[in-house]
Amino acid sequence: MHAPFNFDVEIGMNKFTFNRGIWEKGQELPEQMENEEHFDYLERVGYSTNSVSYGTEGRERLEIFENQANHTFFALISPTGQKSFKVYIPDFPSYMLFIKDYGSSFAANGADSTQKEIMETLGKLFRAEHGHDWSEMCHLCDPVAWRRWNEAQEMPIDS
Ligand SMILES: [Zn+2]
Numbered sequence: 001m002h003a004p005f006n007f008d009v010e011i012g013m014n015k016f017t018f019n020r021g022i023w024e025k026g027q028e029l030p031e032q033m034e035n036e037e038h039f040d041y042l043e044r045v046g047y048s049t050n051s052v053s054y055g056t057e058g059r060e061r062l063e064i065f066e067n068q069a070n071h072t073f074f075a076l077i078s079p080t081g082q083k084s085f086k087v088y089i090p091d092f093p094s095y096m097l098f099i100k101d102y103g104s105s106f107a108a109n110g111a112d113s114t115q116k117e118i119m120e121t122l123g124k125l126f127r128a129e130h131g132h133d134w135s136e137m138c139h140l141c142d143p144v145a146w147r148r149w150n151e152a153q154e155m156p157i158d159s
Contacts, residue, residue, distance in 0.1 A: 017088045018075075021097045027088040029074075038076075038084075047074050054106035056081075056113040062106040064095075073098075 017024040032041040043049055047065040055061035059081040065074040073089035075098065089095050126134045130141055139146045 014083065014085045015088075016085065017090065018094055018098050019090055020094050021101075027086070028090075029088055042074060046070070054103055055110045059113065060106060060109045062102065064089075064099075 015025070015027045017027050029045050032038070036044075039049060042065055046067040046069055048068055049065070051063045051065045053061060053063040055078075059078075061078045061081065063076045065076070067073070071092055073095045075087040075089060077085045077087060079085070087098075089098055123134055126141075130138050132138055137145055137149075
């Protein structure tokens with residue numbers, strides 16, 4: 001029986017190094033062992049499990065880990081929440097360039113998701129308070145339009 005196809009292991013196309021603005025294939029870090037969880041691996045090769053993340057959990061997301069001993073960085077990037085790409089960032093200037101180039105795109109996506117959540121929550125709150133969708137009206141949220149609408153309904157069709 002075949003193991004499920006693993007793009008990460010079979011092709012290794014998900015490992016890159018971002019060195020002073022230049023993208024390179026592969027990484028000089030030790031290999032991840034078979035059956036080793038990704039976070040266990042990062043800890044083993046020196047990266048703090050404290051991370052900074054941009055974007056949204058389970059969606060477009062960028063997570064950055066720092067090695068406290070040699071001040072290299074490791075970025076885990078998930079463009080759509082499916083597959084992860086692993087980027088080794090060998091020094092601080094490279095990190096700064098990386099964040100400058102890519103941080104804002106993920107941060108904007110995260111802010112967008114947060115705003116959508118806020119709008120959904122407000123929509124639910126509105127419905128609970130008014131008993132109707134925010135795009136409709138009642139005597140509380142739009143008294144003038146509500147009165148006009150009712151007056152129009154009460155007007156006899158033929159006078
Ligand atoms: Zn209302």
